[in-house]
Amino acid sequence: MAGPTLRDVAKRANVSIRTVSNVVNGYAPVSDELRARVQAALDELDYRPNLIARNLKQGRSGxxxxxxxxxxxxxxxxxxxxxxxxxxxxxxxxxxxxxxxxxxxxxxxxxxxxxxxxxxxxxxxxxxxxxxxxxxxxxxxxxxxxxxxxxxxxxxxxxxDNVAAAREATAHLLGLGRRRVAAIGDQPYATGETAQLRTSGYRQAHVRAGLEVDERLIVPTPRFHRRQGATAMEQLLALPEPPDAVFCYNDLLALGAMRALTRAGLRVPDDVAVVGMDDIEEGQYSTPSLTTIAPDKxxxxxxxxxxxxxxxxxxxxxxxxxxxxHRLIVRESTTGQVPASPAIRPEEPGAGERGQRYV
Amino acid sequence: MAGPTLRDVAKRANVSIRTVSNVVNGYAPVSDELRARVQAALDELDYRPNLIARNLKQGRSGxxxxxxxxxxxxxxxxxxxxxxxxxxxxxxxxxxxxxxxxxxxxxxxxxxxxxxxxxxxxxxxxxxxxxxxxxxxxxxxxxxxxxxxxxxxxxxxxxxDNVAAAREATAHLLGLGRRRVAAIGDQPYATGETAQLRTSGYRQAHVRAGLEVDERLIVPTPRFHRRQGATAMEQLLALPEPPDAVFCYNDLLALGAMRALTRAGLRVPDDVAVVGMDDIEEGQYSTPSLTTIAPDKxxxxxxxxxxxxxxxxxxxxxxxxxxxxHRLIVRESTTGQVPASPAIRPEEPGAGERGQRYV
DNA sequence: CACTATGTCTGCATCGTTGCAGAGCCCTCA
DNA sequence: TGAGGGCTCTGCAACGATGCAGACATAGTG
CATH class of the missing domain: 3.40.50.2300 (Response regulator)
Structure with a gap:
């Protein structure tokens, strides 16, 4: 199992261990003749440096x-x-x-x-x-x-900037004329700081628009998976005055929420507009495609x-x-239409960018 | 940066390096008194074993x-x-x-x-x-x-068993009465062996059902992403006689294909039924949810x-x-309805299973 | 009392590599 | 001719840990 070491190669080539090491690393001058001999031995034995030993010596692991x-x-x-x-x-x-x-x-x-x-x-x-x-x-x-x-x-x-991002997402919904904008994903406890930042941005957007926040529209979720998004959405739909838009604290919640809306027979965005966060690739291909905040990953x-x-x-x-x-990427889940769909647009040849994006 | 070594701890506790090592590893008997002294030194210096060194000595890295x-x-x-x-x-x-x-x-x-x-x-x-x-x-x-x-x-x-899996997926579609079942994802070249296995299963299903395969319904794709699924689907829709079902060689292709169908104004599964492979979580939450072959990951x-x-x-x-x-998981994309949706079903308390599955 | 068994503890060698200092050797130049 | 300077090449020590054999002290045994 254990491969040949510098020692084995050195023995075979009849040189010192140190010289083999020099050849392997291209250090110090080694005569062409010797280098060739060592190289031959290296090849014959198929030497591979032991990185663990190298790491130990160098004090770093890479x-x-x-x-x-x-x-x-x-x-x-x-x-x-x-x-x-x-x-x-x-x-x-x-x-x-x-x-x-x-x-x-x-x-x-x-x-x-x-x-x-x-x-x-x-x-x-x-x-x-x-x-x-x-x-x-x-x-x-x-x-x-x-x-x-x-x-x-x-x-x-x-x-x-989580606060700004959440504020922009919410403002986008308010700007579309929605007046009962819900928030899914709050975590009002010690380890939920990020969620709290987003809630804070959500509130800021309302304040700036001169609107009140209906506290019942803020639904906390223990985790950020599709399932919680769906459950939260169902809760919201059960309200006497259900929301006409939702800002979800990540895309998975949003996808779960959209799923719940669809199953409830509601149309996105006509009945309820949805915004997520993260810009995961899935959101580009969902039906409808998902408006989201895209962090520059x-x-x-x-x-x-x-x-x-x-x-x-x-x-x-x-x-x-x-x-x-970060930036807001508007897709069908809020405006109902986009200039062109990535599903329709032909593959762009030189586009190094993975995943198409459009305003 | 470099933390204390066994040597440092040994010096502090006035014992041999070897004894410190023994204490750290719980080897060999060490008197309670000495153990306590060494432990104290370990704690004071906040010793952490150097795993690289340990690995070198033991010849494995873990x-x-x-x-x-x-x-x-x-x-x-x-x-x-x-x-x-x-x-x-x-x-x-x-x-x-x-x-x-x-x-x-x-x-x-x-x-x-x-x-x-x-x-x-x-x-x-x-x-x-x-x-x-x-x-x-x-x-x-x-x-x-x-x-x-x-x-x-x-x-x-x-x-x-890729052949069997593809055969079952295709048979499922044929069993629903579909007669123009397309296949997306063939790779008829050297490194596409897996894809070829699936194509082979697709053909087998037809043979067993006594049906001919229309070669124009087999669309190769260089990769297995959503985009290729969408593009391939568009190609199929452009045929004089478009398919009434598609078997995609993975779920991403299937999701891309569904997206293309939706944009083309077609209904899944009413107009075209879709099956994927892989059972990624996304397929449970897509609209419609995706019928798929689930490998036991x-x-x-x-x-x-x-x-x-x-x-x-x-x-x-x-x-x-x-x-x-592996097994076939039937969802909306082929039958148009499922017994109950994971999006609707309340979270199950003790369900250690991540991601709900149903026949 | 001598001898062995037992329980603690230690030092040396080693894992495979690289840093460092220096040993030869050949060549040049005064 | 001999000192000095490159150029090659080598051996030793070290990185931080563990395996092994054994030292030493104590206890147990006939």
Missing amino acids: MIALVVPELDVPYFAELAREVITAARARGYVVMVDQTDGDGERERELLGRDSRATMFDGLLLSPLSVSAEELRARGNRVPIVLLGEHIFNGSFHHVAI KEIARMAVDVLMESIGGAARPPAEIVVP | MIALVVPELDVPYFAELAREVITAARARGYVVMVDQTDGDGERERELLGRDSRATMFDGLLLSPLSVSAEELRARGNRVPIVLLGEHIFNGSFHHVAI KEIARMAVDVLMESIGGAARPPAEIVVP
């Missing part, structure tokens, strides 16, 4: 870990994709782990026997571990927090990896709160 | 790699989730990497400087690298192939990890072709 709640939630899958790409561009590979939103699982990461020490850095998208807790465990590995939660300045943090990944690399490099600058751009 | 074409394709995301879970149950962590279906990227894995040597084993879902190539590179790391491709007996391989992951662990453990049994069960 690996970072990305920890998300659930990998099969499209937003996280898409984000993971971008992180992996961004990391690869910098010579790093990414270990992906998921916590299932389980606080215990998240805390394990910080424990004594965690594998966290194997990584040069950590990208963390925590659901229930607070920044306080994170800081309490004196962690040795650089950490950058992603997206969720408000943080207290102890860590680098990359996210969009590529940028989130790029910034997060950049900042992490800096920290790994030893830069000790104070924790940064990095805000990444 | 990591496996999962390589998929695209992580943000729901099927792979869902599979990754299960693999991570299965691996964790066995004390392993999973490095996820994606190749973007790029053959070069896949081949890199086998190259001399690949990080593959860092892992105890590899789970590979190759798109364009052939088994031949894989074998040609004498690889040192145990490999298990996942899902795609036919293989030639050189490697362990876990997949569903949990089982695929479990078997793959099990077999890989065996190989890592040194078992030299001959490469196994492991077939994992």
